[in-house]
Amino acid sequence: MDREVSAKLEVLFKTKLNSAMRMYLETCARCGVCVKACHVYNSMPETKYTAVGRAEVVRKLFRAYFKLEGKIAPWLGETVKLDDVTVDELYDAAFSCTGCRRCVTYCPFGIDTQMIMAIAKALVIGADKAPAVLSILSDMSIAKGESIAETAVAYEEAIRNLESDVKALWAEPWKPGAPFIPIGVKGADVLYVALSGAHSIVSAAAIMNAAKENWSLSYFEAVNFGAFLGDAAKAQAIAKRITDEAVRLGVKEVAIVECGTAFRFMKYMTGRHPFKVSAFVELIDRYVRGGQIKLDDGKIDGTVTYHDPCQIARNGGVFEEPRNVIAHLTKNYVELKPSREDNWCCGGGGGLISMGELDFRMKSSRVKADQLRSSGAKVVTTACENCHSQLVDLNEHYGLGMRVEFLSHIVAKALMA
């Protein structure tokens, strides 16, 4: 790495030093309490997979470039320089971290390793070593936002083709004469932001139609590859496509598909909006509590458990809603141990699913497989696309013999008149 690049990275590092980050980098006592927090470390016990081990890669740079200690006694904090070796270490630290923030529940200070990893990701991007697949997917999302007119017609046509599937789940549109999948509706109460796959649209459409919700489908997919990549500008650009659409249509609420990162980013990281942001599972819960939909509680065979997606539960505050919905679907529910804010991450977040990384994802999530197996459940439900994909892979890899279901899918199948 030449001096020009390392100087550029130093400037980039400095831009990330907000007040919280400064405290996170200054305060760690290296007490080691967080060591046992990470699912990766618990599955593959290497120091570099501990929360503190990941953060120390960034801290060693912080000491070197921004602390007096690094200038006069670099050996005290084992400082490192911004070079190719360090960038590789930053890559390993950042892209083996799913950003689940389970370590925050262990740390006596509440140090946020995910936020520290944002520096690692920014430096990796600055050194032009970011995962190509996440960069390409981010750029594609942004390009779609810039040229929506060119793709809108084809998208609407594809959506029309899904209507029969929606009708098979619930025979009525939300109001007589309305399309089964309304799209681009001005004045809709709810803008539902799906993913590119039909599976993220059909069940949700049936549920909202059954609830007689005045809703509209977004032209954009919710997933934020910019957030996975750690590129703040791209992440905001991707989110802005949706917020602009929501403002243009004048909706009261934006409901995010079962995708943890998309929900958390839109709700907590894009500033104040003239609309409410909800996870789709919150809508389902509202419909159930309000009597807008009724569910058949005898449709699921076997014990059911629920995997709390990290970005929706621990990092998003949605705990009770899915449990209330499941209580209307089955009498045979069992909690995972640990659960709720202590739940093990599935091991697929932080862009790992999009990057492939099957071998690493399976090895690093052995504790998750053990947790699922010991629950004794036959069905594991969740409310996140990444979690679902990862749980399907774990189920197959570890021979768990479970069924993995999106919560919205089992709700749609259990809808009663």
Added chain:
Amino acid sequence: MQADAVAAASNAAEAGVSAAADAVSAASADVPLTAFGIVLSKIEYFVTVPMVYLAILFFAAAAVYKIVSIFSAPAPGYAPTLYPLKKRPMMAAMSDAFAMPQVRKHAPVFWVFLMVYHVAFILLILGHLDILPSINIVDPESKHMLGAGAVGVGVTLPMFYFIIRRFSGEVRRISTPADYLLLFLLLFLFLLGDMISWGNSWTAHGFVMTKADFSLYFDGLVRFTFDDPRKVLPGSHFHFVVLHVLLANVFFIVLPFSKVMHVFLSLPINILRRKPWTAK
């Protein structure tokens, strides 16, 4: 009040005369000094008087600079809140900072030592303030300082545990040289403190130096008399006092650059994870 304290100190000093005589050494004021002794006494004076002011001044300036630079940095674009939210977020943050429930849950033995250490450290600060003639938590005529040695043991024993833990398993692998040096600095600081607060009563004649003796030294410091503490702290134990003060000075100087800044940052950093998010 001050006159009382000085009188009490001189009474106590009289009581300790024979002990001090027993403990007489080359450092005693009554023995002619060699050239080395003169240099040593100048160094010891520097350590126990001017350096104390310099160290505390440096600590205050550097700590204030660091805290101001942290809080004047831009706020993060989002709140790193952890859910579920607590009913009383500020109380939860204070509980996190002062009771460390996360450590209690995940490392209970470590937590016991941490709690003993931190409570004892607070008492240690009070015990040092109590040496000032104007503050009398413990009777000024008492030979003992606050806790009669137990406070010192309260910080020293956990320090042994922290060191053993630091050298063990994964904690060793995440440690930097600064972590070890800080622990050893504190260990020797505390051991010397134990020697001059508790161990100095282990002579055949009881106390060599008492709380009243130390109060004369502290009184000189707070009144900026620049008097040589050798005059009020007789006996060979004075060298231990000098070493103790030297390590305390070093601790003050390195504190703003060390992880001990968590003393000031623990509460605000915990507020970050407990504070409910509001969009801006």
